[in-house]
Amino acid sequence: MSRGAIANRWLLLGAWIFALAALGFVVQRSLVVTSDLRAFMPPPRNTDQKLLLDQIGEGPASRLLLLEIAAKQESFEHFAELSRGLAQALRGDPHFTRVLNGEVDLTALDPALLPYRYLLSPTLDAQPLDADFLRDELHQRVEDLASPAAGMLKPWLARDPTLEMLKLAQRWTPAKAPQMRDGVWVAPDGGALLLVETAAPAFDPAAQGAAIDALRAKFDALADSKQAHLEISGPGYFSVLVNANTRAEAEWLSAIGTLAFAVLLLLAYRHPGVLLSAALPIASGALAGIAATVFVFGPIHGITLAFGFTLLGVAQEYPLRLLSHRRAGVSAQESLAGVWSLLRLAIASACIAYLAFFASGVTGLQQLAVFTIAGLIVAGFVTRALLPAVLPERFTDVADSAWLEKLRITLDAAPRLRVLPWLLLVLACAAIGFAPTPLWQNDLAALTPVPPQLLQREGELRAALGAPDVRYLLLLDAADADGVLALSEKISPRVEKWIADKLVDDVELPSRWLPSLGTQTARQAKLPDRVTLQAALDHASQDSEFQPDLFVPFLDDVEAARKLPPLTPKTFGASLLGARLNAMLAERDGRGLGLATLSGVHDADALAKAVAQLGDNVRLLDLKGASESLVADYRARIGIALLVALALLAVAVALAFRDLRRAWHVIAPMSLATLLALAMLRLGGVSLSLFHLVALTLAAGLGLHYALFFERRVDDPAEARRTLHATLVCVVSAVFVFGLLATSSVPVLRAIGLTVALGVAFHFCLSTIMARNSQHDR
Amino acid sequence: MPADTVYAEVRFVHMLRRPILLRGELHYGGAGQLGKRVDAPYQETTTIAGADVRVQREGKNERTFSLERAPELGALLSGFSALLGGDAQALNRDFSVEATRRGESWQLKLTPRSAALVKQLSTMIVDGRGNEPSCFTLREADGDSSTMLLGSLAQAKFGDPLTRESVEKLCVGPTP
Numbered sequence: 001m002s003r004g005a006i007a008n009r010w011l012l013l014g015a016w017i018f019a020l021a022a023l024g025f026v027v028q029r030s031l032v033v034t035s036d037l038r039a040f041m042p043p044p045r046n047t048d049q050k051l052l053l054d055q056i057g058e059g060p061a062s063r064l065l066l067l068e069i070a071a072k073q074e075s076f077e078h079f080a081e082l083s084r085g086l087a088q089a090l091r092g093d094p095h096f097t098r099v100l101n102g103e104v105d106l107t108a109l110d111p112a113l114l115p116y117r118y119l120l121s122p123t124l125d126a127q128p129l130d131a132d133f134l135r136d137e138l139h140q141r142v143e144d145l146a147s148p149a150a151g152m153l154k155p156w157l158a159r160d161p162t163l164e165m166l167k168l169a170q171r172w173t174p175a176k177a178p179q180m181r182d183g184v185w186v187a188p189d190g191g192a193l194l195l196v197e198t199a200a201p202a203f204d205p206a207a208q209g210a211a212i213d214a215l216r217a218k219f220d221a222l223a224d225s226k227q228a229h230l231e232i233s234g235p236g237y238f239s240v241l242v243n244a245n246t247r248a249e250a251e252w253l254s255a256i257g258t259l260a261f262a263v264l265l266l267l268a269y270r271h272p273g274v275l276l277s278a279a280l281p282i283a284s285g286a287l288a289g290i291a292a293t294v295f296v297f298g299p300i301h302g303i304t305l306a307f308g309f310t311l312l313g314v315a316q317e318y319p320l321r322l323l324s325h326r327r328a329g330v331s332a333q334e335s336l337a338g339v340w341s342l343l344r345l346a347i348a349s350a351c352i353a354y355l356a357f358f359a360s361g362v363t364g365l366q367q368l369a370v371f372t373i374a375g376l377i378v379a380g381f382v383t384r385a386l387l388p389a390v391l392p393e394r395f396t397d398v399a400d401s402a403w404l405e406k407l408r409i410t411l412d413a414a415p416r417l418r419v420l421p422w423l424l425l426v427l428a429c430a431a432i433g434f435a436p437t438p439l440w441q442n443d444l445a446a447l448t449p450v451p452p453q454l455l456q457r458e459g460e461l462r463a464a465l466g467a468p469d470v471r472y473l474l475l476l477d478a479a480d481a482d483g484v485l486a487l488s489e490k491i492s493p494r495v496e497k498w499i500a501d502k503l504v505d506d507v508e509l510p511s512r513w514l515p516s517l518g519t520q521t522a523r524q525a526k527l528p529d530r531v532t533l534q535a536a537l538d539h540a541s542q543d544s545e546f547q548p549d550l551f552v553p554f555l556d557d558v559e560a561a562r563k564l565p566p567l568t569p570k571t572f573g574a575s576l577l578g579a580r581l582n583a584m585l586a587e588r589d590g591r592g593l594g595l596a597t598l599s600g601v602h603d604a605d606a607l608a609k610a611v612a613q614l615g616d617n618v619r620l621l622d623l624k625g626a627s628e629s630l631v632a633d634y635r636a637r638i639g640i641a642l643l644v645a646l647a648l649l650a651v652a653v654a655l656a657f658r659d660l661r662r663a664w665h666v667i668a669p670m671s672l673a674t675l676l677a678l679a680m681l682r683l684g685g686v687s688l689s690l691f692h693l694v695a696l697t698l699a700a701g702l703g704l705h706y707a708l709f710f711e712r713r714v715d716d717p718a719e720a721r722r723t724l725h726a727t728l729v730c731v732v733s734a735v736f737v738f739g740l741l742a743t744s745s746v747p748v749l750r751a752i753g754l755t756v757a758l759g760v761a762f763h764f765c766l767s768t769i770m771a772r773n774s775q776h777d778r
Numbered sequence: 779m780p781a782d783t784v785y786a787e788v789r790f791v792h793m794l795r796r797p798i799l800l801r802g803e804l805h806y807g808g809a810g811q812l813g814k815r816v817d818a819p820y821q822e823t824t825t826i827a828g829a830d831v832r833v834q835r836e837g838k839n840e841r842t843f844s845l846e847r848a849p850e851l852g853a854l855l856s857g858f859s860a861l862l863g864g865d866a867q868a869l870n871r872d873f874s875v876e877a878t879r880r881g882e883s884w885q886l887k888l889t890p891r892s893a894a895l896v897k898q899l900s901t902m903i904v905d906g907r908g909n910e911p912s913c914f915t916l917r918e919a920d921g922d923s924s925t926m927l928l929g930s931l932a933q934a935k936f937g938d939p940l941t942r943e944s945v946e947k948l949c950v951g952p953t954p
Contacts, residue, residue, distance in 0.1 A: 142794065142798065148850065149841065546794060547793055550793055
């Protein structure tokens with residue numbers, strides 16, 4: 001090669017790398033990665049599924065984080081200070097909508113809403129504000145003033161002699177609250193307990209991660225925090241933890257995989273330059289995939305990225321085919337030209353197949369389709385147009401290896417077992433049909449499991465805190481929000497009975513926070529006018545010792561309460577406490593929907609029966625049931641997408657060959673190998689999930705290459721050796737890299753690794769048997 | 779050193795026209811343990827268990843809150859622990875102490891060192907004779923005050939009207 005050609009090669013290589021870096025820079029700047037799992041779920045079809053998608057992340061129960069502050073040394077006693085300090089710091093933090101630590105917070109109600117206490121508190125339902133009632137209350141207040149509680153009550157006494165604020169504060173704390181010590185909640189083992197509600201949905205690990213970081217920072221900033229340990233639990237925390245663990249393990253395994261792949265390439269091609277040559281097309285494809293997805297969709301989902309890189313593994317074959325097929329005396333371009341038509345067919349058919357993902361109607365899968373198609377096309381294009389021009393001049397013709405010729409002869413001489421594929425087909429179908437475990441894994445959480453000891457701990461904390469159950473919700477349906485509140489009041493006595501009967505520990509009804517307009521108006525009507533109240537108060541305080549005129553603020557508030565417009569969900573929702581109520585009131589199709597959370601469901605069946613007696617407007621929603629129906633629905637869509645993909649692939653190959661018999665020799669081993677991989681998984685007791693299906697798709701894409709190249713008719717034994725070499729390098733690297741993933745402790749990585757490794761092995765074996773037959777048939 | 783003693787407590791609260799007079803029994807059960815029983819004019823039992831205060835009033839639900847929120851009771855507890863349990867160091871840690879002596883009688887004027895506490899409790903005065911405290915007077919930041927007279931002083935006749943001066947005079951004892 002001339003000096004100028006060498007200079008050109010370096011120039012082109014430099015330009016290519018620079019272009020990649022520039023594209024990488026641009027993409028990275030506009031890249032927004034989202035992590036809300038719901039992008040990977042199908043559009044909901046019924047009300048329960050719609051609710052599920054809202055509740056799965058945004059429901060109040062799933063947004064709760066359960067905290068315990070535990071001592072590092074036994075002598076530590078300042079839990080209460082830490083608990084109060086943390087609660088105070090978090091109450092001002094926008095990441096959190098509610099912080100509970102057991103402190104009775106008399107300032108919980110907006111100061112502007114204070115007169116509303118007479119409309120919110122149930123006192124007036126049973127009791128008019130008359131002289132008898134006031135006399136009794138004032139007596140108790142005198143005793144309170146002489147008791148150790150005096151310091152707490154004094155600031156409120158003149159304004160609120162009947163302690164309505166205290167009654168409301170107690171009404172608004174969970175009914176089955178933990179033990180108190182030193183004014184805060186404590187666990188049986190002695191640590192302080194807190195309950196915080198995040199603003200972010202539970203299944204958005206990135207947003208949850210930010211909230212948890214803020215939580216830890218606030219805790220570490222407290223004095224004395226060094227001597228204690230903050231334990232966090234709850235669905236949001238788990239999603240962060242599991243994400244981090246999965247990512248860490250995936251990174252570690254792919255680092256080893258990449259290293260092994262590099263060693264394999266060096267052994268196979270004996271030139272360090274091949275590493276760069278192998279990396280450039282796939283890097284170009286990946287960047288193009290991200291850029292295209294960002295261009296079409298804007299924010300890109302984290303799972304799209306992960307799956308996209310996995311599926312792009314097919315593109316790794318392109319440079320390997322070029323490297324293996326180089327031969328002496330012929331330029332790289334020319335040697336590639338011999339196999340390009342096959343590669344082009346493989347790329348085109350894979351792209352057509354991935355179009356099926358686009359038709360699935362699920363945003364995440366559509367992103368995946370755009371990513372993969374763009375990636376494969378660009379990787380293929382640069383392999384054809386750029387890579388040959390930058391390849392190092394020196395190379396070893398792989399056809400010279402003696403062992404390869406031996407292997408080729410052995411393979412050629414292998415007996416042609418025409419019955420074998422049919423036998424395998426029957427066996428595979430039988431294995432799939434008769435495997436004892438359920439075919440589908442409906443519980444998506446099982447793939448990224450939370451360690452059982454953490455789940456057990458969460459159960460303990462949830463029980464200790466009386467925190468709501470994440471699985472059940474009581475749904476109240478009414479014409480509007482006020483109708484929901486009225487319905488909630490109506491069923492309240494029945495609900496109290498469930499609690500008394502120990503069906504459930506607590507049900508947090510929306511009317512616990514805000515009574516209906518009707519109830520408020522009724523209470524308002526019972527409030528005496530100023531003159532009457534003054535007279536009653538004078539009468540009541542005759543024999544108590546309170547100073548005259550002390551209760552003017554009380555008279556003012558009652559007078560104000562008489563004239564206030566009743567508190568609407570909207571006004572209450574805008575106040576400090578409103579976030580709670582807002583989470584419990586939703587609107588569906590122009591109607592009001594109330595969501596009451598349940599804590600400690602002891603007998604779900606009996607509870608469901610009890611709920612059924614309340615009529616059609618009240619329903620118990622089992623979120624687990626709804627989520628399983630959603631997953632089943634989803635699976636059906638993906639299944640159809642895959643079948644369509646296979647059909648499209650077959651059509652593409654048949655059209656390209658214009659020969660059904662040849663197409664059959666490519667499609668048959670590929671389909672049978674996919675079925676065999678499936679059968680092996682089922683025999684191993686594996687229930688299938690989305691991840692297995694994506695992995696099978698990747699394996700099928702690789703299998704297509706093997707079948708295409710084995711089916712290729714070459715008369716030159718050296719060229720046949722090169723084809724075999726390329727396929728071997730591809731198979732060994734895929735089996736190794738994905739086999740490594742199969743050893744992972746994270747089920748989702750294991751699912752992908754095992755499926756691809758098995759699939760690739762079957763595709764290779766069947767291609768050697770079934771695709772090669774065609775040559776000898778002729 | 780456990781000890782039981784009858785008491786009479788007079789509380790002057792600005793919200794009330796007349797002071798409250800309570801009678802009952804105090805039980806000191808050793809460091810950190812203090813019980814206060816009200817026998818008249820109504821019945822109420824207060825116990826301190828660790829950092830919690832429990833108040834049980836006849837016919838009502840028990841009320842529990844943190845000792846931190848009842849600073850007067852906390853001060854009383856440290857006073858008792860110091861004088862009966864001999865833990866003067868603890869007293870010095872929590873309060874600045876000013877002592878005066880006159881023959882057999884003595885008076886301690888205690889000011890809380892914690893800025894948060896001083897916002898509620900400005901001073902505590904302990905009067906005593908020999909090695910026995912006879913009066914605890916708590917002055918709150920809002921001007922209210924209470925005096926607890928112990929042992930033989932609890933039986934003393936209070937003047938009518940009951941004034942702060944007359945009660946405090948009882949505590950200081952007759953001038954020689």
